[in-house]
Amino acid sequence: xxxxxxxxFMNLKRAPFIVPKMRYLANHPEKYTVEQRYKLVHHCIYxxxxxxxxxxxxxxxxxxxxxxxxxxxPNHQGKYDVLxxxxxxxxxxxxxxxxxxxxxxxxxxxIDLVQGKRLEIDNPRQGITIINEVAEEISNGKIYILFPEGxxxxxxxxxxxxxKAGSFKIALKSKQPIVPVALIDxxxxxxxxxxxxxxxxxxxxxxxxxxxxxxxxxxxLASYVQGKIQNKIDEVLKELGREN
Numbered sequence: 001x002x003x004x005x006x007x008x009f010m011n012l013k014r015a016p017f018i019v020p021k022m023r024y025l026a027n028h029p030e031k032y033t034v035e036q037r038y039k040l041v042h043h044c045i046y047x048x049x050x051x052x053x054x055x056x057x058x059x060x061x062x063x064x065x066x067x068x069x070x071x072x073x074p075n076h077q078g079k080y081d082v083l084x085x086x087x088x089x090x091x092x093x094x095x096x097x098x099x100x101x102x103x104x105x106x107x108x109x110x111i112d113l114v115q116g117k118r119l120e121i122d123n124p125r126q127g128i129t130i131i132n133e134v135a136e137e138i139s140n141g142k143i144y145i146l147f148p149e150g151x152x153x154x155x156x157x158x159x160x161x162x163x164k165a166g167s168f169k170i171a172l173k174s175k176q177p178i179v180p181v182a183l184i185d186x187x188x189x190x191x192x193x194x195x196x197x198x199x200x201x202x203x204x205x206x207x208x209x210x211x212x213x214x215x216x217x218x219x220x221l222a223s224y225v226q227g228k229i230q231n232k233i234d235e236v237l238k239e240l241g242r243e244n
Contacts, residue, residue: 002195003188004079007052018044019109026112037113038092044106045087053197054080054189058088060204065177069138070207071170073225074181075160075233076147078191080200081183082110085145088202093143096134096167098151121150127166135173145181146170148222155192158184158233158244163226165218172218180205180225182232203232 025032025040049056064070072093074081082095092114099118102111111118117134120126134144148163171178184201188194205228213221237244 001190001193003052003054003198004190006195007048010051011047014047018047019105022106022109022113026109029115034092034115038086041086041110041113044110045083048083049087052189055197055199056084056087056202057199058202058204060206061088061090063204063206064089064091064179065207068176069141069143069174070177070179071138071174072143072145072179072181072204073148073163073167073229074145074183075158075229076149076152077156077158077183077187078152078154078189080186080189080191081147081152082145084183084186084189084200084202085181086114089143091143093145095145096130096147131166131170131173135170138170138174138176144170148225152187152191156187158187158237160226160230160233163222165222168218168221168225171213171221172216175210175214177207177209178213178221178225179207180228180232182229182236184233184236201236203236205229205232 022040022044025037029037048054072085074085086093094114094116095111096117096119097111099120102108102118117130119130138144146167148167149161150164182203182205185198186200188198189200208225216224233244
């Protein structure tokens with residue numbers, strides 16, 4: 001939390017210039033390409049990282065599908081998770097998040113710039129609509145970040161909660177590749193009492209193609225992806241000489 005307040009304070013002088021620019025580009029997608037809007041998001045994350053002395057190291061970009069849409073399923077540690085992925089993911093991607101948390105300053109601009117989806121957690125009918133919309137967009141070549149844990153706990157270290165089956169219905173419906181993503185130490189940036197420089201890690205694991213998962217039920221697929229991410233986190237922490 002200290003890092004969050006520090007970054008906000010240190011960037012107050014930029015806010016009167018950068019926020020209106022973000023809002024304008026978000027409000028006029030007909031004037032600016034997906035790449036132009038994504039570039040602005042990336043630049044804002046760069047400024048945030050430079051101010052807070054955050055370093056994000058990524059591995060496995062060569063695993064990402066070269067063509068078409070796909071779904072990234074990362075573990076969820078906190079507010080920095082999407083930012084860490086976007087900062088290391090060259091191609092424009094989008095994300096789905098809780099509508100109640102999506103209307104604060106900068107969060108609103110980020111999700112609108114990438115034309116993300118706002119999910120009403122307690123509205124199953126709207127949830128079905130989101131599933132259908134996201135599945136169609138992925139089938140048409142868009143790339144999405146979906147968090148199968150749903151939420152996260154404050155200062156949860158690198159521990160995983162049970163992956164929920166719902167978001168995997170999007171994969172089964174779109175028939176597009178799944179990319180498990182292992183996030184490590186992402187919680188330290190904005191969701192712990194840590195203050196000072198932080199290094200986080202993003203691991204893009206081998207894609208899971210439709211032929212491999214087409215006969216799985218959504219819950220089995222959720223457990224399968226969770227297992228791959230858990231194994232990677234355990235492997236990396238062991239290499240770093242740390243325990244989870």
